[in-house]
Amino acid sequence: MNAQIIGSDLLKALGDYLGYGAIGLGLGVAILSAILLLSRKQDSLATGSRYMMFGLALVVIGSALEMLKLHQANAASERAFIASQHLPDEFWGDFLLSRQQKLFGTSEPTDEYADGSLKDGEEKIFNILVPQDECRFFFAAVRPPAKIYASVAKGNVTYRSLRDKEYYKTGKICNLKGNDSQNAELKLHLSEGGQYSISAFKAAPDISVKQPAQQAPPLPPSMPSSPPLPKITKRFCTGEYEANCAGPHDAFFSCGNFGSDQEVAAQLCQGAPAKAVRINTKGGNKCGYTLTEVTCG
Structure with missing residues (x-):
């Protein structure tokens, strides 16, 4: 057994x-x-x-x-x-188109466009013509796993970064200083090398609001008082992407806790009496979009 x-x-x-x-x-x-x-x-x-x-x-x-x-x-x-980590050619083109549409909406593209390949550490200068009193968006992307870096090298313009990712950068370049058309030089360089794409789009200029003149000293009682200072109108936009705002604006607030309309108005008026009125609202993206007009004074 x-x-x-x-x-x-x-x-x-x-x-x-x-x-x-x-x-x-x-x-x-x-x-x-x-x-x-x-x-x-x-x-x-x-x-x-x-x-x-x-x-x-x-x-x-x-x-x-x-x-x-x-x-x-x-x-x-x-x-x-x-x-x-490497997108096929057809996916690369689809990525560029979909990202540009999401970021810039219906913004009109300019004739300025470039693509190609760069080696590790190699630089590329991309010229963007910015007419007087106008602005331009730019979109610069690289195929992963490479990384891209962008900065405005030359040009009497103002520059503001909008999106700063490892594989794409966007920004807004404006010529609002009363100068003639400016040729802004956008400098790019890549790490690890790879294929890149750069394009530019027309952007609505920010409203330039003139500050009121300093208040004159009070007149003697025998003379009539000076007229009240003129009221100042400003606008601000809220939403996820500034390019999708309904019109020109002085300030932009991304989705988040930035306060009520009246609190934002008080911030823009810097102590002066403030009144906020929404003039446009629409849905879209994470939190929709509003365009609010603020009257200071």
């Missing part, structure tokens, strides 16, 4: 070893060889030794095959990861 139990357990153990492939088969042969060697019979010793060597060879071969499979699996995983 005990021999039957031992034999059954042995067969079950051998079956479990065979589930490991060549390594399990080699271990099973090695166990059988050990049993033969333990019998200490002359013919069993020779046969057991041969089986033992065969079993060890199977273990070595099986281990080599398993290591090869593991290496191939790791290499396939690495290739899949690298491929996921």
Whole structure:
């Protein structure tokens, strides 16, 4: 009975070893060889030794095959990861179009456009013509895993960054200082190198509000008092993307806790009496868009 139990357990153990492939088969042969060697019979010793060597060879071969499979699996995983970091040509074009539409809405593109490839650390100068009293958006993108950096190098203009991601940059360049048309130089350089794309779009200029003249000293009582100072009108826009605002504005507040309309109005009027009236609201993106007119004074 005990021999039957031992034999059954042995067969079950051998079956479990065979589930490991060549390594399990080699271990099973090695166990059988050990049993033969333990019998200490002359013919069993020779046969057991041969089986033992065969079993060890199977273990070595099986281990080599398993290591090869593991290496191939790791290499396939690495290739899949690298491929996921590079967009195919058609996806690259779709990304540029969809991102530009989301950021700039229906803004009219200009004729200024450039694309190509840059090496690691190589710079690119992109010229954007900004007429007098006008503004321009720019969009500069690079195919991952490269990173892009952008800055305005030359031009008597004002520059404001709108979006600053590793693989794309956007900003607004304005010429509102009464100068003639300015040729703004946008300097780009890439890390790791790769394919890039740059384009420009027309942007609504920010409203330039003239500050009131300083109040004159009070006149003597015998003379009539000076007329009250004129009221000043300003506008501010709230939403996710400034390019989607309904019209020109002096200030922009992205989605978040920036206060009520009246609190924003008081901030813009800087202590003067303030009154806020919404003149345009529309849905879209995370929090919709509002255009509010503020009267100071």
